[in-house]
Amino acid sequence: MAHSAAQRLAHLRDEIRLHAHRYYVLDAPVIADGEYDALFQELLALEAAHPDLVTEDSPSHRVGGPPVPTLEPVGHAEPMLSLDNIFSVAECTAFVERVRRHLRIENPFAFVTEPKLDGLAVELVYRQGVLVVGSTRGDGQVGENITAQLKTVASIPLRLQPAEQEAVPEQLVVRGEVFLSKKGFAQLNRQRQEAGEPLFANPRNAAAGSLRQLDPRITARRPLDFFVYGLAGGEELLFSSQATVLTALRRFGFPVNNMVTVCHSIDEIEIQYQRLLTVRPGLDYEVDGLVVKVDDLGLQQRLGATARAPRWAVAWKFPAVQATTVVEDVEFQVGRTGAVTPVAHLRPVLVNGVLVKRATLHNRDEIERKDLRLHDTVLVQRAGDVIPEIVKVIAEARTGLEPPIVFPDHCPECSHQLAKVPGEAVVRCINPYCPAQQLQKLIHFAGKSGLDLEGLGKKNVEQLVRAGLVRSIPDFFRLDGDQLAGLDGWGERSAGNVLAVVESRKTIPLAQLIGALGIRHVGEVTAGLLARHFNDLHRLMSADREQLLHIEGIGEQTAESLLDYFQDPENQEMIKELLDLGVVVVAGQDIEQQASLTGRVFLFTGGLQALSREEAKQLVKRHGGQVATSISQRVTDVVVGDKAGSKLRKAEEMGLAIHSEASFMVLVNQENGQ
Ligand code: IVH
Numbered sequence: 001m002a003h004s005a006a007q008r009l010a011h012l013r014d015e016i017r018l019h020a021h022r023y024y025v026l027d028a029p030v031i032a033d034g035e036y037d038a039l040f041q042e043l044l045a046l047e048a049a050h051p052d053l054v055t056e057d058s059p060s061h062r063v064g065g066p067p068v069p070t071l072e073p074v075g076h077a078e079p080m081l082s083l084d085n086i087f088s089v090a091e092c093t094a095f096v097e098r099v100r101r102h103l104r105i106e107n108p109f110a111f112v113t114e115p116k117l118d119g120l121a122v123e124l125v126y127r128q129g130v131l132v133v134g135s136t137r138g139d140g141q142v143g144e145n146i147t148a149q150l151k152t153v154a155s156i157p158l159r160l161q162p163a164e165q166e167a168v169p170e171q172l173v174v175r176g177e178v179f180l181s182k183k184g185f186a187q188l189n190r191q192r193q194e195a196g197e198p199l200f201a202n203p204r205n206a207a208a209g210s211l212r213q214l215d216p217r218i219t220a221r222r223p224l225d226f227f228v229y230g231l232a233g234g235e236e237l238l239f240s241s242q243a244t245v246l247t248a249l250r251r252f253g254f255p256v257n258n259m260v261t262v263c264h265s266i267d268e269i270e271i272q273y274q275r276l277l278t279v280r281p282g283l284d285y286e287v288d289g290l291v292v293k294v295d296d297l298g299l300q301q302r303l304g305a306t307a308r309a310p311r312w313a314v315a316w317k318f319p320a321v322q323a324t325t326v327v328e329d330v331e332f333q334v335g336r337t338g339a340v341t342p343v344a345h346l347r348p349v350l351v352n353g354v355l356v357k358r359a360t361l362h363n364r365d366e367i368e369r370k371d372l373r374l375h376d377t378v379l380v381q382r383a384g385d386v387i388p389e390i391v392k393v394i395a396e397a398r399t400g401l402e403p404p405i406v407f408p409d410h411c412p413e414c415s416h417q418l419a420k421v422p423g424e425a426v427v428r429c430i431n432p433y434c435p436a437q438q439l440q441k442l443i444h445f446a447g448k449s450g451l452d453l454e455g456l457g458k459k460n461v462e463q464l465v466r467a468g469l470v471r472s473i474p475d476f477f478r479l480d481g482d483q484l485a486g487l488d489g490w491g492e493r494s495a496g497n498v499l500a501v502v503e504s505r506k507t508i509p510l511a512q513l514i515g516a517l518g519i520r521h522v523g524e525v526t527a528g529l530l531a532r533h534f535n536d537l538h539r540l541m542s543a544d545r546e547q548l549l550h551i552e553g554i555g556e557q558t559a560e561s562l563l564d565y566f567q568d569p570e571n572q573e574m575i576k577e578l579l580d581l582g583v584v585v586v587a588g589q590d591i592e593q594q595a596s597l598t599g600r601v602f603l604f605t606g607g608l609q610a611l612s613r614e615e616a617k618q619l620v621k622r623h624g625g626q627v628a629t630s631i632s633q634r635v636t637d638v639v640v641g642d643k644a645g646s647k648l649r650k651a652e653e654m655g656l657a658i659h660s661e662a663s664f665m666v667l668v669n670q671e672n673g674q
Contacts, residue, residue: 005050009058012043016059017159024155024225025255057130057159061151064217071144071212074135077173077233079525080121081140082308083291083315092273092292093266095314099294102303102311110295111263112242113272116315117227118286119179119207122150129160129168136211141528149211152220153178161253169238174249176228180207181284184223203286225285228254241295262295273316280318289317307525307553320381323356324394325349327376330361330405332412336440337520338428340418342367342407344378344390351382359388363425364407373402411436432570438472439465441518445473449524450516451505455498463487473517474577476502504598507584507624510537517571520561529553530562535587541566541575584621597625597668601634605648606641608661619668639664 019036023029029036040059047054054060086092100106123143125133134150135143150156156178162168180188185203192199200206210222228249230242239245243262250256259276263269273290280287294300294312303311329345342361349356359380361367370393372378377397378390410417411429413436418427429437442465446456453476456464464470469483479502484495508516511531515524522530533551534540543566548559565571579585602620604613604627611619616639617627628635631650638651639659651658659667 005046006053009043009046009050009053012039012046013055013058015039016043017157017161020059020062020154021157021161021253025253056132059158061148061158062154062220064152064215064220065148067215067217068148069214071136071146071214073138073142074133074145075142076123076135076138076140079140079305080123080137080143080175080232081305081310083116083313084309085289085317086314087317087319089266089270092269092314092316095292096266099299099303099312103299108264109299110241110243111269112246112260112293112295113263113269114229114260114291114293115257115276115287116289116291116317117177117179117229117257118204118288119177120204120211122146122176122178122211122226123232124150124156124174124176126160126168126172126174128170129162129172131156131158139524139528141525144212146211148216149213149219150178152216153224153226155226155255157253159253161251163251166251168252171233172252173231173233174228174254175230175232176226176254178207178211178224178226179203179285180210181223181225182286183284184225188222226255227257229257229291239297241297242293242300243295245297263292269316277318287318289315291315304552306555307529321351322379322381322391323349323351324377324379325356327372327374327378327390330374332408334411334413334429334434334436334440336437336444336518338430338434338437339426340408340411340429342405344372346378346380349380351380351388354382356380356382356388359390361390364420364427365425367405367407373398373404375402435465442470442473442476444518445516446476450518451476451508451512453498453505454501455494456501463489472577473574474581477506477578477581477583504624506582507586507622510535510540510585510587513537513585514540517565519565521558522562526554526558531587537575537585541572582621582626584618586622597623600625600636601628602626602637602639603628603631603635603647603651604639604641605651606644608639608641610661610665616664623668 016036016039019029019031019039023036043058044060044063047058047060086095096111121137123135123137124131131151132147133145134147134156135145137143151158160168160172180203182203185200185206188206189199200209206222207224210219210224213219228246231239231245231249239248243260246256246260259272259279261268261272263272269290269292276287276290292314294303300310300312305311326347327344328347331343331345333341333343335341341363344359344361346357346359361370361372370390372390372393377394379392379394380388381391382388407427408418411431411434414429414431414434416429416431416434419430420427431437439462443458443461444450446453446461447458456476461470464479464487467483467487469479469487470476479499481492481495481499484490484498485492509531511524511528514522514530515527529551530540534543540562543562545559545563548554548562549556597620600620602625604616608616620627625637626634631638631647631654635651635654635656637657637659638647639661640648640651641661648658
């Protein structure tokens, strides 16, 4: 009986897979919807009766598995990068020239152009031909596990379908874009409106929201779709070009966009750009540009990537959605690196579903180039997630009375003279003590891109600085509960919460600390690269130029900025203060271990055999615990070595946990998960 059920199940799965592929990928069904539904119902019923026969690649997963408690982190074997944007033929020509120079080749070589799909990048891992892990991009290095959610996307194959006789690679890691069709998006928003739920601003947000659902059955109800656009993780070596990769992936059953083209000149690329722009309104999915890739994978490899984006591809973006409004005021903001950025306050206007009130004006040159004046009517645009910007002044709307915008000579915050570095467009306040810069550094340190000190958002940091409680980064670790509680709008409870958060952040992953320091040119991605490379704060601090430049993805500017930062005695002193205050910096792999002794205070007494005192202390700190030097109410655990004296007796009287050196090591090793 079980044998025949297994056979019937295998047959049903093959049939369903075939018809689903014809329907969802090839758009060429050969049976009626009703017949397909009947097969699917039979599969579900049979699997319900034989749960032990459910396989990982069964089409039944399409309806969504049970809810998951959280989206677990998944590391990407190769970073998932972004693409650099270009906006004109001239920039496309410059890209091709750049590639040519880098490769030092004169002969023509091919490019592949593909629509740039405006959805969500995902990675799919197939082992022995079966989809085993699917993840989001995340920060590029580590994404979220959304396997169960991705299995509900009908056009993503759960199992590869190689041609007869064709071997399936042992492991295949593909990347592509999950998106919601325009129709699907409209339908979803209609349903949400009827249900009184908030509407999604655009198909991309809706796709992201749908995929990140903890309950895959909700994802299954969203009409998500998928296009594959490449491989990751070395299998490229099996192929010689992007075009052959896509052909193979199509053969394996993946949906590949049908507007992929091989081009041999900038003219041909431009034709593809114009073609896509022309057909765009008629497509049932959003595209926001044309991706141009060097076709030859060997050349791609030679070109490599920066920390942000590959050198072998660019996104030629379409002009963004625009609207007109009026500039009501211009404010000059001083950032944490001293850069003075003019920001326009606009009469609020809706652009592509988002209310735009401010736009960055970038720098002084930009204001002059656009000849922008106060009260001007302007064209504003939002491109993707980018901060809104002013495209141009509508000259016809001028009355002639618009006052010019005067860029300050002095810092609007500290009145120090501003300076312009030759070759840079930015004007900077170069006063290292400028309170605005200090404040922005502190806000950054406590903020989401820093240590994420909950309860210490922008407003509260401003308040602490005004009250004189925080003047420098280490001051966050010196906050005093009574002083905090006494501030306007604070109480014992909020003060206690903040102190607890600060305490819990005393064990910091190296990458997070590097990012939190706010070093110029060092964002999240670069911080991750540095942490992985050096694995240790002091090694990073003492790295020389050559060592820094040796790291793939670190360029001249970044290396220079790192050297400046870590050679500055004030910064060295600041970091030393942090460490003296009990901050422990852990390498990436140690993050898991960090919190296991949180809340426990260890006292060592007597001589240790295997460990030095210092090593023992470090172990406790690495696990999130604290070390005391004398016995008190704070102490929770005592580690007893040779010739322990009065402290042991006292600990026994107080009923504290007492460990031998050996049992202490067992404890920390267990906490290590070993
Ligand atoms: S290739 C190294 N091809 O654009 C990055 N990306 O800005 C290689 N995207 O995160 C990406 N369509 O999600 C590539 N045909 C296409 C694409 C595409 C959309 C997205 C992708 C990526 C983002 C980069």
